[in-house]
Amino acid sequence: MTQAQPPHRVVVVGGGFGGLSVVKGLAGAPVAITLIDRRNHHLFQPLLYQVATASLATSEIAWPIRSLVRDRPEVTTLLATVTGVDVATQRVRFEDGTAIAYDTLVLATGARHAYFGHDEWEPFAPGLKTIEDATTIRRRILMAFEDAERESDPARQRALLTFVIVGGGPTGVELAGTIAELARHTLPPEFRNIDPGSAQVVLVESGPRVLRGYPDSLSDYASRSLAALGVEVALGRAVSEVAADHVIFGDRRLETRTVLWAAGVRASPAAQWLGAPTDGAGRVKVAPDLTAPGHPQVFVVGDTASVLDRKGRPAPGIAPAATQEGRYVARAIKARLRRASRPRPFRYRHPGSLAQIGKQSAVIDFGVVRLKGEIAWWLWGLAHIYFLIGARTRLAVALNWVWIHARNQRSARLITQGKS
Amino acid sequence: MTQAQPPHRVVVVGGGFGGLSVVKGLAGAPVAITLIDRRNHHLFQPLLYQVATASLATSEIAWPIRSLVRDRPEVTTLLATVTGVDVATQRVRFEDGTAIAYDTLVLATGARHAYFGHDEWEPFAPGLKTIEDATTIRRRILMAFEDAERESDPARQRALLTFVIVGGGPTGVELAGTIAELARHTLPPEFRNIDPGSAQVVLVESGPRVLRGYPDSLSDYASRSLAALGVEVALGRAVSEVAADHVIFGDRRLETRTVLWAAGVRASPAAQWLGAPTDGAGRVKVAPDLTAPGHPQVFVVGDTASVLDRKGRPAPGIAPAATQEGRYVARAIKARLRRASRPRPFRYRHPGSLAQIGKQSAVIDFGVVRLKGEIAWWLWGLAHIYFLIGARTRLAVALNWVWIHARNQRSARLITQGKS
Numbered sequence: 037m038t039q040a041q042p043p044h045r046v047v048v049v050g051g052g053f054g055g056l057s058v059v060k061g062l063a064g065a066p067v068a069i070t071l072i073d074r075r076n077h078h079l080f081q082p083l084l085y086q087v088a089t090a091s092l093a094t095s096e097i098a099w100p101i102r103s104l105v106r107d108r109p110e111v112t113t114l115l116a117t118v119t120g121v122d123v124a125t126q127r128v129r130f131e132d133g134t135a136i137a138y139d140t141l142v143l144a145t146g147a148r149h150a151y152f153g154h155d156e157w158e159p160f161a162p163g164l165k166t167i168e169d170a171t172t173i174r175r176r177i178l179m180a181f182e183d184a185e186r187e188s189d190p191a192r193q194r195a196l197l198t199f200v201i202v203g204g205g206p207t208g209v210e211l212a213g214t215i216a217e218l219a220r221h222t223l224p225p226e227f228r229n230i231d232p233g234s235a236q237v238v239l240v241e242s243g244p245r246v247l248r249g250y251p252d253s254l255s256d257y258a259s260r261s262l263a264a265l266g267v268e269v270a271l272g273r274a275v276s277e278v279a280a281d282h283v284i285f286g287d288r289r290l291e292t293r294t295v296l297w298a299a300g301v302r303a304s305p306a307a308q309w310l311g312a313p314t315d316g317a318g319r320v321k322v323a324p325d326l327t328a329p330g331h332p333q334v335f336v337v338g339d340t341a342s343v344l345d346r347k348g349r350p351a352p353g354i355a356p357a358a359t360q361e362g363r364y365v366a367r368a369i370k371a372r373l374r375r376a377s378r379p380r381p382f383r384y385r386h387p388g389s390l391a392q393i394g395k396q397s398a399v400i401d402f403g404v405v406r407l408k409g410e411i412a413w414w415l416w417g418l419a420h421i422y423f424l425i426g427a428r429t430r431l432a433v434a435l436n437w438v439w440i441h442a443r444n445q446r447s448a449r450l451i452t453q454g455k456s
Numbered sequence: 457m458t459q460a461q462p463p464h465r466v467v468v469v470g471g472g473f474g475g476l477s478v479v480k481g482l483a484g485a486p487v488a489i490t491l492i493d494r495r496n497h498h499l500f501q502p503l504l505y506q507v508a509t510a511s512l513a514t515s516e517i518a519w520p521i522r523s524l525v526r527d528r529p530e531v532t533t534l535l536a537t538v539t540g541v542d543v544a545t546q547r548v549r550f551e552d553g554t555a556i557a558y559d560t561l562v563l564a565t566g567a568r569h570a571y572f573g574h575d576e577w578e579p580f581a582p583g584l585k586t587i588e589d590a591t592t593i594r595r596r597i598l599m600a601f602e603d604a605e606r607e608s609d610p611a612r613q614r615a616l617l618t619f620v621i622v623g624g625g626p627t628g629v630e631l632a633g634t635i636a637e638l639a640r641h642t643l644p645p646e647f648r649n650i651d652p653g654s655a656q657v658v659l660v661e662s663g664p665r666v667l668r669g670y671p672d673s674l675s676d677y678a679s680r681s682l683a684a685l686g687v688e689v690a691l692g693r694a695v696s697e698v699a700a701d702h703v704i705f706g707d708r709r710l711e712t713r714t715v716l717w718a719a720g721v722r723a724s725p726a727a728q729w730l731g732a733p734t735d736g737a738g739r740v741k742v743a744p745d746l747t748a749p750g751h752p753q754v755f756v757v758g759d760t761a762s763v764l765d766r767k768g769r770p771a772p773g774i775a776p777a778a779t780q781e782g783r784y785v786a787r788a789i790k791a792r793l794r795r796a797s798r799p800r801p802f803r804y805r806h807p808g809s810l811a812q813i814g815k816q817s818a819v820i821d822f823g824v825v826r827l828k829g830e831i832a833w834w835l836w837g838l839a840h841i842y843f844l845i846g847a848r849t850r851l852a853v854a855l856n857w858v859w860i861h862a863r864n865q866r867s868a869r870l871i872t873q874g875k876s
Contacts, residue, residue, distance in 0.1 A: 075871070076598065076602065076869070076870065076871040077869075077870050077871070093513040093514070093515040093516070094513070094870055094872070095513040095867050095868040095869075095870055096513070098870050100646075100869045100870070102646040102647070103646055103865065103869065105646075106645040106646045107645070109648075112648040112649070113646070113648075114605070114606060115599075115602040115605075115606075115871075116606065167870065167872050168872060171872075178496065179535075182496065182535040185534070185535075186534060186535075186536060225526040225527070226520075226522040226523055226525075226526045226533070227522070228529070228532040228533075229532070426865075428855060428856070428859045428865070428867060429867075431855055432852055432855060432867075435848060435851055435852060435855075436848070439848045445523065445846075445848070447515050447848060447849075447852075448515040449496070449497075449515075449520045449523070450496065450497050450514060450515055450518050450520070450587065451495070451496040451497070451535075452514070452587050452588060452591075
């Protein structure tokens, strides 16, 4: 006597690019999926800096996860915080003491910003990973101008109008460029006691150039573009102290009330849940098929996995890497269910690197093709709008960008939770 | 020997409809204006319930105050909290101990929700006056569905899916209708363990009908429309207890985790600053020219003023009343500067009452003309879009409404600050 087999239970932890890509790739497979995230929304992190700099509203780059899988009855979405994995009994544990069983587990739990062992800097130098991070940074930036407008002491006013961004990667470059534009183009007509355009914006990078990983010519172009926007690029200097009223980098001390952190990330604690070996950033050193070593039922993807590309270099912590890994894992799960041969080892293909530098310029590295300037900006804009979810969001984001270009007006300049 | 006279100093406290209307009306007058608000934004309160119910984003109904007066060099905007007025020396005092002098003062400091002496209800029954109020209510509503999805106890699940709105005025009616639509139309395809459509939405009103102040026929229509959306309208019952897990109204006790307060308001403490006589809601009983009794240099407008209309009834706490009062005060100030005769006493003209009941219906009372149903909805929508500020916002709000109509998708369904 045979019984109808219950469907294979796939539990996916994390509704970012990696986790969603697994769920998408499993469409039509005989599985029951539980998609778990501690937030109710999927976040388009590549544009998060635009929320932090008042260009976009949060709802334009975030979507309720369960709305994205509404047409998939086999997918159950849970808003819940995972606290551990019991690999022996194949269960995921939640904060409230309950647990859920899996046949296959996918950990796509991402990363947070990290302070190189200086966690005490966090209150003074917020990083940018979540919606709340972005609204915190937005409040800090806008409040600095508001406080400067009311400040009568010139030294304190100067400190309030000084903005230091730590880390010369894409996020640091994009933050610095947008803050400079906000100060130089959007705010000046609105203040009476200060000149927002006199704000000092400093981008601090410990390495020899910004956008490390891009070709030298594009890094140089980015530096020049930032300088043209009025950003001071301080290279080759590591930050050694961050406090409420100053920052020290190299031999330089700068009085400032606003330090933003775009320098380092640390993976989620997924490796600890598994007792798996990690790289320096806490990422699980996965097997070539993206399983956790010794745990063939457990896949790890995205920012919480350490994956090597064709040349033995680690795949970068960007959306396309997470998406490719998720897609691969979905194929691997389907192959196992069909008892087909294992897919070939995962290979990361780099689609190109893009970074915006202010509202009229960008750099793009497609390997053989390199673009910069206004054409690159248009491509950057189209690419980002293309990858947004849904026509309404695309229209809304395009509308905001048109307004920023035509009028220098930023639509999301709200200070919330700062004062009651 | 004569000296150039310094311009007359007008200090306006509050950047709502009343305060902004004063500033607008003073364009071209020989005055130096300081516009003070403790928030950085002007808020379009008539649509705040749409932020609370995930239909609109905060940035679509709020604008930085200083951006609204950027073309008026004689206007200085301050983000600051006023703590008192020294009428003897004509100074406004700030939280930080500083003060600013005025020749003419306009208090337009609005109102907060009030609990009829039961302030202990506030944590369990949030009201709706600020952006933060709206995101708090949105989080409560959305989290109730999320928690219900994970709850296995049927009684607790039932309580989580029960929503009680206290107060049958326009805000209560609009909240109840929109929550019912969210539950019945937007959410059902996205949940697997519960049926969001089975949610119980109860509107509690102590009076004999909803929309008191509207003609009976429109009140009746609103009740029927709410019933058609699945809202239970409980009339003639006052709330006697609100707690974390239940509410008691009349002889009925309902287990619920979500009670929303739309019942009462109390004016800002402006009257205490002046030592002025007040009505029962704490509003300053102003003279016929909207000055505070005994303080001819101090005008009071909007929700913090008690103003009688032609028939001796108090002007309602709505945007048109505040706007008319602000316009009148600007005229009165200009007349004084010209040493012209005093303007005739202020008279409130009621432009009509509008309330939306779900996405396809509204009621409008223009006095002789009364409208209801779909035509009223279109007029309601056009009127609100007309009064929004700026083309970008109008487009964005219209876009959201189209999406809600066509797809039942609400764009601002983000839970923030709930979990870290």
